[in-house]
Amino acid sequence: MKFWAMIIVTLSLALSACGKPQATCSDDTSKAALEAAIREGLEKSVAARSKDSSGNQIVGFSKIRAAIADLKFVIENIRTTKEDPNSTKKFCTSNIKIVFGTQVFADADKAREIAGLSTLTQAADAAGIEKGADYLQGDLDYSVQPTDDGSKVVAEFEAADAKLDVFGEVVAASLLRSGLENKQRIDQENAAMADKQRQDAVNAASRASIEEASVNRKSADDALMAVWKGLDPAVRQQLLPQQKAWIKRKDATCKVQGLQSSTDPTEQQVATLNCITNETQSRIGELQGYLEGED
Secondary structure: OHHHOOOEEEEEOOOOOOOOOOOOOOOHHHHHHHHHHHHHHHHHHHHHHOEOOOOOEOOOHHHHHHHHHOOEEEEEEEEEEEEOOOOOOEEEEEEEEEEOOHHHHHHHHHHHHHOOOOOHHHHHHHHOOEEOOOEEEEEEEEEEEEOOOOOEEEEEOOOOOHHHHHHHHHHHHHHHHHHHHHHHHHHHHHHHHHHHHHHHHHHHHHHHHHHHHHHHHHHHHHHHHHHHHHOOHHHHHHHHHHHHHHHHHHHHHHHHHHHHHOOOHHHHHHHHHHHHHHHHHHHHHHHHHHHHHHO
16 A cells, blocks of 8 residues: 555664764664554554545544554564665564554454455455464564664655555454444345335235225126126026036136236235136126027
């Protein structure tokens, strides 16, 4: 990340006895400058990661600084990897251990889970970082150099390092957990409400469909009864066995059609009612022929 490419921190450096500026990878001033550079980079990294899609800062800077201030640093196994007798700059490698605390890790892992990201353990492995119960540890490359007047020492990261990015992600994720959980809860509530509204609409449509199909069936039954009563009694007596057989066939046929129409019970019921209505209307047409014959 660009936060780390040119992080430079200067700290006061005592002059040597001969008045010339001095700095080494392992002196206390250089170690302090390195730690300060990491903390400054973390602040910028976390601040950038703590913005919403509109660029608004979700987590305040005071909260970010307080979280970073709680971190504990252990700088050891310091090595000078490159130096030039004609330059005061020293290139160094140190093992950096940052103790975050178990709660920070727990908050960060939960936030990453909500965001659909890999676990901290997976992120650390990918960056070549050792992850303990409450700390992250790995080697970092940097340089230290005194200013020309020898009053300060500069610690600088000359290239981005995936380890530094992971350090920033841990702090940012831990601070974002509460907000992400709140957003997740609101999203779930909204989704549940939307599902309920859809289900209510489906249920209302189903009730309307059943009601309409029931009304149509009753109208057809009433019309059939009117035609049946309008027949001459002798004709009704003659048609009675046929009418009973038709009723059995109608009920059986429409039950099968309803079951075959869908797996949804409401749709099955509507299909059955519509089938009965159609069969009844067809039967009305047949019986009306007997009425016309009587005329």
